[in-house]
Amino acid sequence: xxxxxxxxxxxxxxxxxxxxxxxxxxxxxxxxxxxxxxxxxxxxxxxxxxxxxxxxxxxxxxxxxxxxxxxxxxxxxxxxxxxxxxxxxxxxxxxxxxxxxxxxxxxxxxxxxxxxxxxxxxxxxxxxxxxxxxxxxxxxxxxxxxxxxxxxxxxxxxxxxxxxxxxxxxxxxxxxxxxxxxxxxxxxxxxxxxxxxxxxxxxxxxxxxxxxxxxxxxxxxxxxxxxxxxxxxxxxxxxxxxxxxxxxxxxxxxxxxxxxxxxxxxxxxxxxxxxxxxxxxxxxxxxxxxxxxxxxxxxxxxxxxxxxxxxxxxxxxxxxxxxxxxxxxxxxxxxxxxxxxxxxxxxxxxxxxxxxxxxxxxxxx
Amino acid sequence: xxxxxxxxxxxxxxxxxxxxxxxxxxxxxxxxxxxxxxxxxxxxxxxxxxxxxxxxxxxxxxxxxxxxxxxxxxxxxxxxxxxxxxxxxxxxxxxxxxxxxxxxxxxxxxxxxxxxxxxxxxxxxxxxxxxxxxxxxxxxxxxxxxxxxxxxxxxxxxxxxxxxxxxxxxxxxxxxxxxxxxxxxxxxxxxxxxxxxxxxxxxxxxxxxxxxxxxxxxxxxxxxxxxxxxxxxxxxxxxxxxxxxxxxxxxxxxxxxxxxxxxxxxxxxxxxxxxxxxxxxxxxxxxxxxxxxxxxxxxxxxxxxxxxxxxxxxxxxxxxxxxxxxxxxxxxxxxxxxxxxxxxxxxxxxxxxxxxxxxxxxxxx
DNA sequence: TTGTAGGCGTTATCAC
DNA sequence: GTGATAACGCCTACAA
Numbered sequence: 014x015x016x017x018x019x020x021x022x023x024x025x026x027x028x029x030x031x032x033x034x035x036x037x038x039x040x041x042x043x044x045x046x047x048x049x050x051x052x053x054x055x056x057x058x059x060x061x062x063x064x065x066x067x068x069x070x071x072x073x074x075x076x077x078x079x080x081x082x083x084x085x086x087x088x089x090x091x092x093x094x095x096x097x098x099x100x101x102x103x104x105x106x107x108x109x110x111x112x113x114x115x116x117x118x119x120x121x122x123x124x125x126x127x128x129x130x131x132x133x134x135x136x137x138x139x140x141x142x143x144x145x146x147x148x149x150x151x152x153x154x155x156x157x158x159x160x161x162x163x164x165x166x167x168x169x170x171x172x173x174x175x176x177x178x179x180x181x182x183x184x185x186x187x188x189x190x191x192x193x194x195x196x197x198x199x200x201x202x203x204x205x206x207x208x209x210x211x212x213x214x215x216x217x218x219x220x221x222x223x224x225x226x227x228x229x230x231x232x233x234x235x236x237x238x239x240x241x242x243x244x245x246x247x248x249x250x251x252x253x254x255x256x257x258x259x260x261x262x263x264x265x266x267x268x269x270x271x272x273x274x275x276x277x278x279x280x281x282x283x284x285x286x287x288x289x290x291x292x293x294x295x296x297x298x299x300x301x302x303x304x305x306x307x308x309x310x311x312x313x314x315x316x317x318x319x320x321x322x323x324x325x326x327x328x329x330x331x332x333x334x335x336x337x338x339x340x341x342x343x344x345x346x347x348x349x350x351x352x353x354x355x356x357x358x359x360x361x362x363x364x365x366x367x368x369x370x371x372x373x374x375x376x377x378x
Numbered sequence: 379x380x381x382x383x384x385x386x387x388x389x390x391x392x393x394x395x396x397x398x399x400x401x402x403x404x405x406x407x408x409x410x411x412x413x414x415x416x417x418x419x420x421x422x423x424x425x426x427x428x429x430x431x432x433x434x435x436x437x438x439x440x441x442x443x444x445x446x447x448x449x450x451x452x453x454x455x456x457x458x459x460x461x462x463x464x465x466x467x468x469x470x471x472x473x474x475x476x477x478x479x480x481x482x483x484x485x486x487x488x489x490x491x492x493x494x495x496x497x498x499x500x501x502x503x504x505x506x507x508x509x510x511x512x513x514x515x516x517x518x519x520x521x522x523x524x525x526x527x528x529x530x531x532x533x534x535x536x537x538x539x540x541x542x543x544x545x546x547x548x549x550x551x552x553x554x555x556x557x558x559x560x561x562x563x564x565x566x567x568x569x570x571x572x573x574x575x576x577x578x579x580x581x582x583x584x585x586x587x588x589x590x591x592x593x594x595x596x597x598x599x600x601x602x603x604x605x606x607x608x609x610x611x612x613x614x615x616x617x618x619x620x621x622x623x624x625x626x627x628x629x630x631x632x633x634x635x636x637x638x639x640x641x642x643x644x645x646x647x648x649x650x651x652x653x654x655x656x657x658x659x660x661x662x663x664x665x666x667x668x669x670x671x672x673x674x675x676x677x678x679x680x681x682x683x684x685x686x687x688x689x690x691x692x693x694x695x696x697x698x699x700x701x702x703x704x705x706x707x708x709x710x711x712x713x714x715x716x717x718x719x720x721x722x723x724x725x726x727x728x729x730x731x732x733x734x735x736x737x738x739x740x741x742x743x
Numbered sequence: 744t745t746g747t748a749g750g751c752g753t754t755a756t757c758a759c
Numbered sequence: 760g761t762g763a764t765a766a767c768g769c770c771t772a773c774a775a
Contacts, residue, residue: 049526051767051768051769052768052769053768053769061745061746062745062746062747063746063747063768063769063770064745064746064747064770064771065744065745065746067769067770068744068745070769071770074744075744075745076744076745077744077745080744080745094522094523094526094527095527095768095769096466096467096526096527096529096767096768096769097463097466097527097528097529098462098463098464098466098467098472098529098768098769099463099467099751099767099768099769100768100769100770101461101462101463101751101769102461102463102464102750102751102752102753102767102768102770103750103751103768103769103770103771104751104769104770105770105771107463116488116492119484119485119487119488119489120484122484122488123481123484123487123488124484126507127509130507130509139506139528141504141506142491142495142507144492144495158459161414161459161461162459162460162461162462163462163504164461164462164463271665300636300665300668303665303668303672304665304668306672307668307671307682307684317672319672416751416752416753417752417753418752426761426762427761427762427763428752428753428754428762428763429754429761429762429763430760430761430762432753432754433760433761435753436754439760440760440761441760441761442760442761445760445761460752460753461751461752461753463752463753464751464752464753464754464767465752465753465754466753466767467751467752467753467754467766467767467768467769468753468754468755468766468767469753469754469755469767470754470755
């Protein structure tokens with residue numbers, strides 16, 4: 014039994030103050046400086062029609078340079094900012110897309126989110142982050158709800174939703190655009206960003222072998238994710254290629270999160286003949302393995318190598334090999350959003366620059 | 379020079395397929411099953427006026443039970459979902475609030491986000507997650523932009539924005555409701571959720587002392603966060619109370635993220651007389667310290683204790699002390715959102731249940 | 744290249 | 760209790 018973490022005889026005072034005014038009460042104080050400017054205000058200031066202002070704002074063609082300048086000047090001087098709500102209501106687009114993700118790993122979730130958000134911001138879109146549970150019976154309803162209420166223009170699906178047939182069918186039936194990140198299968202009709210999970214995992218395993226390890230543990234991910242099995246296969250591929258026998262006892266299940274990484278780390282180190290290296294299928298689990306290793310006091314420096322793997326970043330290999338540098342140059346979320354929003358040509362061009370993915374693991378110190 | 383991480387002679391094929399259709403092209407395929415239901419459809423189905431449907435939906439008073447039932451039945455059978463855009467345009471509220479946060483620590487960011495999002499969902503609101511850079515010269519403009527475009531109903535500020543006077547003044551001038559999480563100072567006019575950072579850090583330090591440590595390292599956070607200094611002070615308080623001399627060399631700066639935790643961990647362990655315990659000001663940094671410790675092969679189990687600290691969860695102490703259990707029972711983000719959206723009475727009642735905050739650290743195995 | 748009319752789906756106002 | 764009617768701010772026609 015551990016000692017109490019904190020002295021219970023001296024409880025910390027929890028501070029919490031709040032005014033008695035809620036959102037509604039606080040905001041009703043006044044209209045600020047007379048309310049924000051509308052397109053009508055701009056049109057008046059610029060001496061043109063509302064429609065012309067709209068044209069400039071939406072970068073439509075057939076607007077003279079003079080007019081454009083006048084409008085832009087008026088927009089700037091009035092500090093005009095178009096209302097998303099009005100645009101969504103009147104137009105076909107809402108300028109909103111959603112990112113649907115399961116949430117076992119904070120590193121992964123934040124990383125993907127940031128990439129999607131940045132691309133969205135650059136294109137005048139907004140991202141709605143929507144964590145969900147893969148097994149939820151209500152998932153379809155929840156997503157449909159979001160689509161209707163927010164008038165979504167499109168969605169980005171990460172595993173395991175990439176394999177959710179019912180969800181994908183629903184999106185297709187609604188003619189809703191979506192892009193998948195790391196799907197199990199690449200189909201010609203749906204855009205997706207991914208790598209060959211199996212080959213990447215094999216490459217990572219080869220790296221550990223190249224460090225001199227021959228007993229390499231593997232922390233697997235949630236079996237409901239298709240990527241999980243592929244990475245395990247890649248691990249086995251690499252072992253086979255160099256003639257190392259596969260030992261099922263060196264493979265521990267995990268769930269992509271920190272806690273399961275800790276558990277798996279302990280389990281592997283309890284093995285009578287423990288591994289000298291551990292390859293975890295996510296960065297969070299790799300961090301967990303490290304925590305477990307530390308707590309067990311794994312002694313000799315370099316004795317236990319820990320590697321992590323997350324498919325959130327693209328990394329480029331720079332030649333010549335002797336000075337190989339692994340540098341994240343792009344980001345799955347960002348690429349996915351670009352695929353969803355536009356510009357296939359540019360995307361293609363950029364993707365050609367990348368050969369390889371994996372992410373610096375926590376252990377790659 | 380490390381060996382190349384991956385075999386550059388055998389690059390991994392990057393897979394990326396996308397259809398040539400963009401969002402607009404894909405969505406123009408058809409109108410689905412004739413478009414979603416509107417209030418008008420519901421009113422027709424229920425045999426009442428549009429306004430009456432609106433009344434039911436908004437839970438206004440003065441609606442007869444019979445009418446309410448009819449409307450609800452129609453809503454259900456038609457699968458009606460109100461449009462956020464239309465509600466925002468016509469009404470005073472947009473049902474959207476934003477969470478403004480700096481983003482050094484994925485664990486913190488995800489944790490707060492999840493709490494806010496859950497409360498929002500329960501209340502029919504939506505959260506817009508908005509990471510920002512505290513030092514950004516354009517911050518005010520960015521936030522103002524968000525407020526206007528999304529017609530925000532309110533905001534939640536996390537450190538270091540809680541101390542951003544210009545930002546707060548702007549919000550006040552606009553009569554916009556906002557709540558602060560872990561602000562440096564609690565003021566009577568702004569709702570906030572926080573703990574006594576100094577006392578909590580002192581308690582954590584006392585815990586490490588109770589384990590028998592007398593050389594305790596401290597990994598500090600970003601100095602632009604007010605909480606940083608307070609936690610350091612708490613650490614010093616605890617040392618002083620038991621007569622341990624403060625040694626500035628055992629304090630390493632960090633930035634709340636994993637990388638700086640790794641760096642700080644190395645720095646502390648290089649000390650000629652290294653600490654036997656390290657207290658990091660964030661969970662991410664604690665994970666980094668663990669990684670560093672592992673890589674240095676800190677040998678004896680239990681020799682280096684590592685503690686983390688994040689103020690995202692509330693924990694309750696359950697008596698009697700001998701069976702003390704630390705159990706996260708609530709969440710800063712969730713509480714903040716509740717403060718922002720409504721129900722001060724309930725909040726107060728619930729807060730009284732909590733005495734203490736800290737979060738299980740990565741090391742608390 | 745520019746302007747006019749109408750409507751998007753909901754809430755606010757004011758009658759009934 | 761309930762129901763017309765006019766906004767809300769913008770975009771999509773269509774016309775000039």
